[in-house]
Amino acid sequence: MPLMTADEYKAKLDDGRVVYYKGERIKNVAKDPNLSACVNTMAVDYEMAHDPKYKDLALVEDPELGELVSRYYYKPKNADDLIKAYELIVTSTAISDGYIPLAHDIGADALNAISITAHLSGNQDYVDRIENFRKYMKREDVSACAAVTDVKGHRMLRPSDPAQLHPDYYVRVVDKNSKGIVVRGAKVHITGASYCQEILAIPCRQMVEQDADYAVAFAIQPNTKGITQVVRPFRSSLSPIEFPNNRPVRMHTDSLIVFDDVLIPWERVFLCGEWKLAATCVYNFALLHRRTGCAYRVPMSEHLLGLGKAIADYNGITKAPHVREKLTDLVIYVETLKSLSKAACYEYVIHGDMAVPNPVTTNIAKYHFAHNYHDVVKIIEDLSGGLLVTAPTYKDYQLPELHDYIDKYLSANKKVSTENRLRMFDIVRRMTSADLETICLHGEGSPMAERMTIWMEASKLMEDCKRIVEEMAGIKHQ
Ligand SMILES: Cc1cc2nc3c(=O)[nH]c(=O)nc-3n(C[C@H](O)[C@H](O)[C@H](O)COP(=O)(O)OP(=O)(O)OC[C@H]3O[C@@H](n4cnc5c(N)ncnc54)[C@H](O)[C@@H]3O)c2cc1C
Structure with missing residues (x-):
């Protein structure tokens, strides 16, 4: 089957799925004036696959099918495969102005985590189901999200703990019949769920025996009976774009997905009651998805460095010693993230039947990004000065009676126009x-x-390190 085009992807979304946004049921997410920006962001993955400039990165010849498939659904075998997947995420995020398109990557992380779990479990039935599902995803070039995070209720209580206000804070199996299992519960924050074709659901934590009903992993299409999505008013706290430009708006939105007694056919069930494997599944998802997260944050962190350098230049302060120090901190932030992300691929390990990025390095990379993010933002806000939040709006700047005042008084550096300085504050x-x-x-x-x-x-x-210093100290082990 030829690879899906962006238009074909969009057309498939008009399938009767139940999606609510700002108090209204959305008829067709691809046509909705708000959600269509998200759909267009996801469509970038499909555009890349048909663009001669990116095709080699986006696609790979699949030995099993003998045809080109999305690189995301190809099982990595070595460092080279992992590096190429990393580069694909970095590139697609860079061309989408810092928004990862998300059509395949997070779904692939869930698919691979399920696949590793099935292979480690030794359950051939599960191996066959997930490998058949992978074939379908490759052939049909399906877009998929990963529904991992449950709503959880009281954080310190287990899913099955009777002290929880109700038993449905974590998605669970409530019935089984000859056709499949019936699931109830809700997942939250699920990015792209309202505009993808498959929801891959896995547990979000380790389980104990009493939680066996909650140890469930499956795939289901968003238009299946019993599934309702509520998307949050995205960009609700983001400032609107004031200074117009001709770049497409990129964004995503996240769903609360309610599973109200949804039937999952057996061939789409990948875990059902094997409580010990819940931890294996979520551990591998977290590892793979943190690698994805680190990769898409490389362009984001480069953008932050760019903002710091630009606003320092525009304010005319770049040569001040403290500003150099701060910009150097931004460079260290970006380059550390890049190096750790790549090192994680080179120092890969094998889980199940595939190569996965090094767990320690991947988690350090993600932690480095998250832990230092606010300090990086603080530097940029510091270099920007108060105009970041008090600068007149574009509409004021356009008014003939105000334009010259604003132009005169809000200039700072003769090499930079006032409009460009205001544009930089805007971004x-x-x-x-x-x-x-x-x-x-x-x-x-x-x-x-x-x-x-x-x-x-x-x-x-x-x-190992302790043993080295013990040997140096002449301490002998029995
Ligand atoms: C924009 C966005 C997009 C996302 N996209 C997805 C997605 O596509 N798919 C998906 O599955 N998830 C997604 N997530 C979910 C993300 O993985 C979770 O937000 C994250 O795991 C934290 O969970 P939480 O939001 O429930 O926070 P909480 O778990 O409520 O955490 C809040 C605080 O409580 C602490 N805490 C929680 N439990 C315990 C405990 N038992 N003991 C001690 N401390 C505890 C945490 O350490 C933290 O400090 C997304 C999140 C965001 C913000």
């Missing part, structure tokens, strides 16, 4: 908003989740 405002701060912290897991993984994964490293 800094939009790229340092609270929405972005939150996604940088919590996207791909909270900073504590990364630290816990680093602690767990680095136990051998710590023991």
Whole structure:
């Protein structure tokens, strides 16, 4: 089957799915004036696959099918495969002005996590199901989201704990029949769910035996009976674009997905009651998705460096010693992220039947990005000065009676026009908003989740290092 075009992808979204936004049911997400910007962002993945400039990066010859498929759905075998996938994410995010298109990457992270879990479980039935599903995703070039985060209820209580206000805070199996399983519950923050073709759901935490009904992984199409999505008013706290430009608007939106007794056919069930495997599945998803997160944050962090340098230049302060220090901090931030992200690919390990990025390095890269993000924003806000939030709007600047005043008094550097300086404040405002701060912290897991993984994964490293100094101290082990 030929690879899907962007238009074909958009046409498939008109399938009766139940999506609500700002108090209204959306008839067709691809045509909705707000959501269509998100659909167009996801469509960039399909455009790249048909663009001679990006085709070689976006696609790969699949030995199993003997045809070109999305690189995302190809199982990585070595460092080269991982590096190419990293470069694909970096490139697609860069051409989408810092928004990863998301048609395949997060879905592929869930697909691969399920596949690793199936291979490690030794359950051939699960292996066959997920490999058949992978074939379908490759052949049909399906867009997919990953529904991992449950609404969770009380954070300190387990899914099955009777002290939870109700038993449905984590998606669970409520019935089984000859056709499949019936699931109930809700997932939250699911990016792209309202404009993709498949929802891949996996558990978001480890489980104990009492939680067996919650150890469930499956794939389901968004228009299936019983699925309702509520998308948050995206960019609600982002400043509007004041200074017009001709670039397409890029953005995503995230869904609360309610599963109200949804039937999942058996061939789409990948985990059902094997509570010990819930941890394997979510651990591998988190690892793969943090690598994805680090890759798409490379262009984002380059944008932050660009903002810092530009606003320092425009304000005429670049040569001041403290400004150089701050810009040097931004360079260290960007280059550390890049180096760690690539190192994670080169020092890969094998999980199940595929190469995955190094767990310690990947988690350190993600933690580095999230932990230092606010300091980076602080530098940019510091270099910008108060005009960042008080500068007159574009409409005021256009008024004949105000234009010359604003032009005269808000200039700073003879090499930069006042309009360009105001434009830079506009983009800094939009790229340092609270929405972005939150996604940088919590996207791909909270900073504590990364630290816990680093602690767990680095136990051998710590023991090895301890042994070295013990030997140096003449301490002998029995
Ligand atoms: C913009 C955005 C997009 C996202 N996209 C997706 C997506 O596509 N798919 C998906 O599945 N998820 C997605 N997420 C979810 C993301 O992975 C979660 O936000 C993240 O895992 C944190 O979970 P939470 O939001 O429920 O926060 P919480 O878990 O409520 O965390 C809040 C605080 O509580 C602490 N905490 C939580 N539980 C405990 C505990 N048991 N003990 C001690 N401390 C605890 C945390 O460390 C943190 O400090 C997205 C999130 C954002 C913000």
